[in-house]
Amino acid sequence: MSKNISVVDLFCGCGGLYEGFKQAGFKASVSNDIWEPAFKTFVRNNNSTPFVLGDITDLEIKKKIIQEGKGSKVLIGGPPCQAYSMAGQRNVDDPRGKLFEDYLEIVNNIKPKFFVMENVKGLLSMEHDKQKLNPAEKKELNKIKSLENDKIDLMLKRKQSKNTNKIKFSIKEEEKLEEIKKKLKLLKINTSNLRVKVTETIKKRFLDLGYFVEIKVLNSANYGVPQKRERVIIIGSHNGLNINFPEPVYLERKDTFNEEIFRKNHPNWITVKEAIDDLKNKSEDVSFNHVFTKCGDDFKKKIKNTPIGKSVYGGFSDAYFRCPPDEPSRTVKENHGGVFIHYEKDRFMTPRELARLQSFDDHFIFEGSKSQILVQIGNAVPPKLGYSIAEVLKENI
Structure with a gap:
């Protein structure tokens, strides 16, 4: 298998999905996003990759992407998950949902062998x-x-x-x-x-372009990500190429399992403590994105009184949640300041700790304000999940 398989990366954000594909031997022919802080992060970590900054609904932007992406074997990335998120109003009339039409147009012009879209589980229950x-x-x-x-x-x-x-x-x-x-x-x-189900429309529209589509929910924890992040993965193949999804590498250990047999076949899920424990006493380091959140004395008391497995505020299930150390975290979201609380220290987790929970390597540095960085991390596809998907795609290219 030759290295540096060409890939087009749309709606790339800070580059989590591409980071995984890059580690699997792919190279971006062009990447695109509309948000400048994410663009700065992407370019810092991929300075040789052509990047088109702008809205893909703009004809000139779309034209540049198609020109740069011609001949690419794979196209990755999908329209923003916010338009479909289960946490908000799942409204297919949202303009961000219509970006699917632009995605279709670009796929039809570039004609990659495969495309990969990622979205939230709410997509499965959406109708229009x-x-x-x-x-x-x-x-x-x-x-x-x-x-x-x-x-x-x-x-x-x-x-x-x-x-x-x-x-x-x-x-x-x-x-x-x-x-x-x-x-x-x-x-x-x-x-x-x-x-009609949105997923059925997606399948039909791509079939009209010659792509067969399969859809599956993958749990990131099964692929070495210390986070129980479930996402819908949509893979399309051109002209009958086989579609395979990655098999789990890590699994949750059940008390009823024989531990020796279990460990022989699959390592346990990576826990929060295993992922970030070495950072708990590290001093603040802005250049490393290890930045502490300042809060008032009253809130500090609330944090101190919040037990493991509970949130500072009862109405928020994920924000201000003190993560159990001995299991993967809940889904890391773009909660700005309302991020997880450290399991041992009476403070919020830093952006670097959250990046670890998303499986970003420490050499990956984020650009922007702390709030902007938290959004980038929360919106990213975990690189290790991307790597697992890329590895199985390589077998059929």
Whole structure:
């Protein structure tokens, strides 16, 4: 197998997915993102890679990407996950969701042998309206959208009420929320024939271009990432090429397993402590992205009183969460200041510690403010997951 297989990297962010592909012997013919802090990080760590900074919906930007990417064997990256995230309103009318159309156009022009898209699990349950609906059908679907917005507003208020005495969530509001949920359930059953799964549309649109698509959820912890990050991986192959997904390398050890047999076949998941324990007493080092978060005395007391496996605020399941040391972390997200709390030290984890949980090597340096760096880390595909995907793709190129 020859090295330096050419790859186009779209929506690349800071470069997590490409970092894994690079380690597997791929080389980017061109990379693209719209956000300058991510661009600066990517270029710092890949200074010889052609980079097109800008919006792919811009015709000139798209033209440059296609010109630079012609002849590439693989195209990686997908539209931003925020448009589909289970944590927010999964609205396919979001402009970011329409970036899929630009992705299709670029794939059709470059015609790689494979493409790889990554997204959140919420994509699997997303639906969109069918085309050619009559006015009455559209009216029924608009009722669903209106009720969904009301539900989101009430759920947000309920969540906020758990974290501050300034916001109250009344019994009437709780009853209203339950009533909305019942109405939504009935409406969705009655209009199920008017909607179609987003994943089915993705498969059909790519099949029209000559690509067969397979979709699978992969848990990053199974590939050496000290984080239980589950993501939808979409792989498309041109003209009948085989599609393989990586087999797990690491597995969760079950108490019922024979430990000796287990260790012989699969090492245990990498834990938070194994990943970052050597950094717990390290002094602040800005050049290494090991930067501490400053907070007031009251919040310091709250951190000190937060046990392992709990959040400072009850309404937040992941933000301000004190990670158990002896298992992989929960999903690292773009929570800005609301990141994980160290399992032993009464402080927030630093960007470098979070980068370790995302499986970035220490030589990978992030550019930007601390807040911008946290967003880059939270949005990245773990390099070790990318590496595992790249390795199985190589077998069929």
